[in-house]
Amino acid sequence: MQDASRASQRRTPRFVLIAMLVMAMLVAPIATMTRAQDAPTGGTLTGAFDQGPGGCPECFNPFTAGAGFTWFEQYYSKLMLYDIDFTGIQPELAESWEVSEDGLTVTLHLREGVLWHDGEPFTSADVKFTIELANHPDSASYIGAKFNGVTAIDTPDDLTVVLTLAAPNAPLFDAFTFLVMVPQHALADIAPADLLQGEWWRTNPIGTGPFKWSKYEPGQYVELVANEDYWRGRPQLDRLINRYFPEAGSAVIALRNGEIQFTYLTADEALALGDDATIRQYAGPSMVPNYFAFNLNQERFQNVAIRQAFAYAIDKNTIIEQLFQGTAEPLMCLFSLPQYVPDGLNAYDYNVEQAKALLEEGGWDGSEVEILTYYQDQLSTDILTAVQQFLSDAGITVTFTAIDVTTYNDRAQARDYDIVYAGAANGPDPDVLSTHFESPAQNPNVINRSDIANADIDAGFLAGRTATTAEEREAAYQQVCSVMNAELYWIPMWISTRFGGVNGEGEFFWTPAPGGGRYYQASETWTLKAAE
Amino acid sequence: MGRYIQRRLLISIPILFMVTVLIFTLLQLTPGDPLTAFLPPDNPLPQEQQDAMRRQLGLDRSPPVRYFFWLRETVQGNLGYRQRTGEPITEAIGNRIGPTMLLMGTAMTFGILIGVTLGVISAIKQYSFLDNILTVFAFLGVSFPVYLAGLLALYLFSLRFRWFPAGGLSTPGEPFSFTDRLDHLILPAAIISINYVASTMRYTRSAMLEVMTTDYVRTARAKGLRENAVIVGHGLRNALLPVVTIIGAYVPNLLGGAVFIESIFSWPGLGRLYLEGIDGRDYNLIMAMTLILAIVIMIANLLTDLAYGLIDPRIRYE
Numbered sequence: 001m002q003d004a005s006r007a008s009q010r011r012t013p014r015f016v017l018i019a020m021l022v023m024a025m026l027v028a029p030i031a032t033m034t035r036a037q038d039a040p041t042g043g044t045l046t047g048a049f050d051q052g053p054g055g056c057p058e059c060f061n062p063f064t065a066g067a068g069f070t071w072f073e074q075y076y077s078k079l080m081l082y083d084i085d086f087t088g089i090q091p092e093l094a095e096s097w098e099v100s101e102d103g104l105t106v107t108l109h110l111r112e113g114v115l116w117h118d119g120e121p122f123t124s125a126d127v128k129f130t131i132e133l134a135n136h137p138d139s140a141s142y143i144g145a146k147f148n149g150v151t152a153i154d155t156p157d158d159l160t161v162v163l164t165l166a167a168p169n170a171p172l173f174d175a176f177t178f179l180v181m182v183p184q185h186a187l188a189d190i191a192p193a194d195l196l197q198g199e200w201w202r203t204n205p206i207g208t209g210p211f212k213w214s215k216y217e218p219g220q221y222v223e224l225v226a227n228e229d230y231w232r233g234r235p236q237l238d239r240l241i242n243r244y245f246p247e248a249g250s251a252v253i254a255l256r257n258g259e260i261q262f263t264y265l266t267a268d269e270a271l272a273l274g275d276d277a278t279i280r281q282y283a284g285p286s287m288v289p290n291y292f293a294f295n296l297n298q299e300r301f302q303n304v305a306i307r308q309a310f311a312y313a314i315d316k317n318t319i320i321e322q323l324f325q326g327t328a329e330p331l332m333c334l335f336s337l338p339q340y341v342p343d344g345l346n347a348y349d350y351n352v353e354q355a356k357a358l359l360e361e362g363g364w365d366g367s368e369v370e371i372l373t374y375y376q377d378q379l380s381t382d383i384l385t386a387v388q389q390f391l392s393d394a395g396i397t398v399t400f401t402a403i404d405v406t407t408y409n410d411r412a413q414a415r416d417y418d419i420v421y422a423g424a425a426n427g428p429d430p431d432v433l434s435t436h437f438e439s440p441a442q443n444p445n446v447i448n449r450s451d452i453a454n455a456d457i458d459a460g461f462l463a464g465r466t467a468t469t470a471e472e473r474e475a476a477y478q479q480v481c482s483v484m485n486a487e488l489y490w491i492p493m494w495i496s497t498r499f500g501g502v503n504g505e506g507e508f509f510w511t512p513a514p515g516g517g518r519y520y521q522a523s524e525t526w527t528l529k530a531a532e
Numbered sequence: 533m534g535r536y537i538q539r540r541l542l543i544s545i546p547i548l549f550m551v552t553v554l555i556f557t558l559l560q561l562t563p564g565d566p567l568t569a570f571l572p573p574d575n576p577l578p579q580e581q582q583d584a585m586r587r588q589l590g591l592d593r594s595p596p597v598r599y600f601f602w603l604r605e606t607v608q609g610n611l612g613y614r615q616r617t618g619e620p621i622t623e624a625i626g627n628r629i630g631p632t633m634l635l636m637g638t639a640m641t642f643g644i645l646i647g648v649t650l651g652v653i654s655a656i657k658q659y660s661f662l663d664n665i666l667t668v669f670a671f672l673g674v675s676f677p678v679y680l681a682g683l684l685a686l687y688l689f690s691l692r693f694r695w696f697p698a699g700g701l702s703t704p705g706e707p708f709s710f711t712d713r714l715d716h717l718i719l720p721a722a723i724i725s726i727n728y729v730a731s732t733m734r735y736t737r738s739a740m741l742e743v744m745t746t747d748y749v750r751t752a753r754a755k756g757l758r759e760n761a762v763i764v765g766h767g768l769r770n771a772l773l774p775v776v777t778i779i780g781a782y783v784p785n786l787l788g789g790a791v792f793i794e795s796i797f798s799w800p801g802l803g804r805l806y807l808e809g810i811d812g813r814d815y816n817l818i819m820a821m822t823l824i825l826a827i828v829i830m831i832a833n834l835l836t837d838l839a840y841g842l843i844d845p846r847i848r849y850e
Contacts, residue, residue: 066572197618
């Protein structure tokens with residue numbers, strides 16, 4: 001339904017749209033009246049919103065949580081969000097925006113009549129407050145860094161925000177899809193350091209989303225109730241419940257039991273549930289590129305021939321076919337969206353002879369290599385076992401170590417690794433990868449744990465960031481993509497598919513939270529088919 | 533007796549001190565710290581901000597200084613905050629202590645009652661068919677991994693037969709009701725109790741067998757006492773001594789909880805909290821829980837020793 005109506009909209013000529021808009025404005029009061037008479041369908045939807053890699057169970061501070069937006073967006077709102085297909089950014093609390101010719105001024109026009117859950121109006125002061133809060137060092141928000149280029153925030157009136165930028169900043173709109181709006185009137189008196197882990201987030205947070213906070217039972221669930229004053233109209237459902245399952249298998253049993261209406265499924269679980277007619281399955285791209293990254297501080301990996309030998313030695317297509325059952329897409333570089341990937345790149349198709357020749361040429365010393373990963377699931381273990389075998393066929397001795405994320409962070413940060421197998425920053429905007437590839441000399445905020453310093457990559461990311469047209473951006477990132485593909489500081493592997501299972505007859509969709517879930521979910525339209 | 537208790541309590545202070553020093557030292561040796569655990573692996577925090585957080589969490593100070601701060605606050609009753617969520621630790625523990633004690637208390641009570649009863653029966657009917665069956669059950673019960681048992685039970689009783697809900701403390705969003713709580717409690721408590729039934733039974737059985745061959749039991753029988761009176765009054769009473777020892781050893785589990793079962797059954801208890809603390813390198817939480825566990829173990833040991841005196845009049849504490 002959703003898709004069909006959107007598709008037909010695209011084909012409608014503009015003047016018809018305008019005519020419809022005018023008509024709509026005339027009949028709007030009548031329409032609201034009729035809608036008020038149609039009682040919402042009601043009911044309680046219970047789901048495991050924070051299950052799987054897109055979730056962040058019991059994370060309540062949206063400025064520091066790296067994922068979990070699927071849930072945050074039920075009670076908070078952002079200025080803008082991706083559409084469900086992640087093809088573009090659409091208005092939310094900002095009704096429209098324009099960028100000045102030189103790209104240095106961004107004007108946001110806020111939606112009128114939006115109320116916080118406590119009845120206060122949402123204004124430009126809240127936007128200014130939120131950006132400044134995220135940017136405050138004590139708020140410890142990774143999102144703040146995305147707004148570093150903003151030099152001034154002006155609020156000429158309640159519904160207008162004018163941002164002045166140091167340089168054109170194309171990823172700024174992607175940054176806004178990370179930033180939930182928070183109320184100045186409720187938070188201004190709390191010091192950012194106290195707010196970082198403050199109880200406000202988990203006792204009575206105030207947002208502008210379709211649902212309002214109702215209660216939190218630690219270790220069990222959070223309950224939200226419908227926001228009667230939601231600007232898109234009251235949601236159909238009365239309540240939303242987010243249940244926590246420390247053990248993934250228990251969530252699947254609760255799904256099959258009918259206790260919850262949806263959860264995330266691993267590829268194995270999705271396969272196993274394939275013949276269960278009561279479970280509808282959804283699949284979507286994870287938007288997480290998996291890769292092998294070399295520690296370039298080690299001399300043995302500094303020769304590109306050696307890195308290419310590793311790429312040729314691993315048969316990624318067989319892994320995709322056999323282990324992923326075809327549900328992953330191979331990558332040419334770390335970008336996955338086609339407009340950023342130029343033609344004619346080397347696919348490094350499996351070729352063990354070539355790998356051996358390159359090892360010979362690069363003077364491989366035959367030393368042992370440890371692959372470090374934080375993936376501890378069965379599929380990843382199988383993948384690494386296969387990789388170990390492939391590399392051993394080419395004459396490379398490999399061991400692999402799977403550890404928890406904390407130890408991984410610690411070792412990677414200390415450069416105490418040979419090669420890591422991991423997934424990179426998540427989402428459709430190519431700039432998210434700059435943090436791994438850009439040199440600290442150009443951008444002091446990067447992680448760059450491979451210690452990559454490549455002038456072409458630096459220039460490409462800078463050009464992409466400051467581009468003022470889509471064409472310029474595409475050209476810049478295609479350039480970066482070619483260098484990534486040729487230099488192989490990271491061997492790009494694949495983007496996997498995420499699965500979700502929905503039980504029963506409810507009318508709602510769930511996508512497996514690509515990009516951490518920063519898209520418009522239309523949860524105000526979700527319904528449960530009434531149990532007759 | 534009073535002086536004995538006093539002495540024991542005094543000795544426990546340096547022991548507790550050593551336990552906390554040991555745990556604190558081990559934590560410093562564990563890779564990662566609360567900040568690295570807090571950072572999403574792919575979303576960077578500028579170095580400047582990381583440094584600010586380190587300062588805020590007190591991680592920029594040397595370990596001895598941090599230990600001293602921790603000790604000073606703890607002695608004053610301030611256990612600090614959970615580093616990930618900012619929840620006060622007393623509140624976090626307070627929230628989860630009830631569910632854990634309910635789960636473990638139920639499991640232990642039934643486990644011990646059933647275990648002692650079956651142990652006595654299998655001792656009296658030694659080498660009978662029933663005894664053999666119970667022995668096999670005991671070995672299975674002790675050795676079967678509880679993790680697997682939990683998943684299997686969920687699959688069978690929750691999914692296949694639909695007798696019980698798939699975990700949780702209560703039905704979300706519903707007001708508290710006794711039957712609802714019971715419904716959620718039975719399955720995990722039953723799984724945990726299997727272990728207690730099995731081990732209590734084995735201890736009771738061997739203690740009973742030993743006691744039933746002693747002279748005073750023969751004397752009791754010779755007096756013409758009924759067999760039941762002999763078994764309960766003379767046999768069981770004396771056999772309970774070793775059983776009380778192991779029951780005393782169970783008590784700390786009342787708080788330690790069953791980490792795996794709590795996870796599988798989404799039970800919001802202390803075992804799960806401890807696991808979250810370790811995952812998040814939440815030093816405050818781990819220190820607080822270890823301290824509390826150590827105190828409970830010491831009190832349990834003391835109570836066990838005192839219980840000996842009640843059961844066995846030969847034991848006196850000066």
